[in-house]
Amino acid sequence: MIELLQYEFIQNAIIIGLALALSAALLSPYLVLNQQAMIADGLAHVSFAGLILGILLSGEPLIVAIPFVMLASLMIKYLSTTKTINGDAAIGLVSAVAFAIGLILVKKGQGFNISIESMLVGNIFTATSVDMILSIVVTILIVTFILIFYRKLFLMTYDQDYAKFSKINVQLLGYLLAGLTAFFIVVGVRTIGTLLISALVIFPSVIASQLTKSFKNTIILGIISSLVIILLGIFIAHPLEIPVGSTIVVLYAILLLGLLVFKPLFRR
Template sequence: MFNIFSQTFMMNALILGMALAIAAAFLSPFLILNNQAMIADGMSHVAFTGIILGFLVGDQPLYFAIPFVVLASFVVTALSDKADLNNDAAISVVSSFSLAIGLIIATLGSGFNRSIESLLVGSILTVTTTEVIFAVALVVVVIAFVFLNYRSLVSMTFDLDFAKFSKIKTKVLRYSLSAVTALFVVIGVRTVGTLLISAFTVFPALISSQVSVSFKKTLTVGVIVSIVTIFFGIVASYHLGYPTGSTIVVLFTIILALAYIVKLVLRRN
């Protein structure tokens, strides 16, 4: 069953999938508890436009899309800070505008039909070596960011006023968290798809919170669940012929339902 990883393209998919799993799980609790659960969804729409523009200027759209989406993440954060918009509203404004522009460009351009389909549903089994390298670099950046700023991030997550009183640079952390999430989304869109990438940052924290009683355990369980789910999602999608991203999201949903049932049973006992 696992001999499929003797093939180069499957090994690339596995490495990239594991990198996305770890990065998503490390980001998930901070995004969920900071009421930024939808930022990945919003940034995926921005990434769609960034990658479309990247196709116009060269063969490596990630080089263009990464700074484009990071800049958009700063705009979202600035809007929520200074324009009296809540996070979801700011994300909606930027993502809707970006997606509209991307669709207009794709409509006016030629040869984008195949690219648009792959961007919407993802294509992890056709990833390039460059995308694998970007994914590995991403997970290193995410882990380093969380470990170096763990206490400050936790403080900002649970009590923003106390964090500000403690002279924690909350604004810098918020912009940094948005930027790191944007990096995750750009790489994820090319492999998982615009329609599904936000699920990767939502499910790990939701699942782990059903069975964990502390923040560290929530983070740890989220990483384990994410790795296991994405691994078996890749294997199942290959053998069943289903879209990989969709298969992974279905598995996440099943695990969330089971975790919730276990939580109810334990409470009654």
């Protein structure tokens, strides 16, 4: 394991992995506990279309994909606030349309020579310096956002009516959270994959909630589990020559299954 650290691509993978782990774990409780976890999955499908569009229009796909997905996240947020469309339906509508557009662009796009499989499962070992910089940037933005608005976000998560009564701008914070989630998803899709990135957002809070009922401890335990699992995923996947994203999700699932099985035994 120590010998692997001498390789630059492993070093880059660790930096990106830890940045994404921290970002996902911080976003997790605000999305999962507020029953908005599927927005991550929806935005992952949207990011597929955004990256395809970016590849066809620009030398750096993220330049196009980031604003594209952020606009989609704001549209989902807006549609979910209407009385005629609920949140899950809004996510389903926008993500399905965007994914369909992405598939059409792949079929009709001239000179498209990137493997669709690589976009679906990602590859953190081939990440570029741009990916690393963006991973760090999105982490800084998310950490700063949560530190500044921690109490307000906490109230929004557990009681939106009381948050509104307390004169918290729930709508603005909701849009900001959706935008940051979109930014995280786009950056993560390149390394973890379209099909798997949402798992990074969902698992930390689900795992932490098996061990604690405290909101603060949920965040802390989510961060710890996320950092450990992603590091293990990187060091297990490389020697076995298997996808890192898939390895991380399987490790998360094993940990969660273990907690579900053994937690009742400790109560006896």
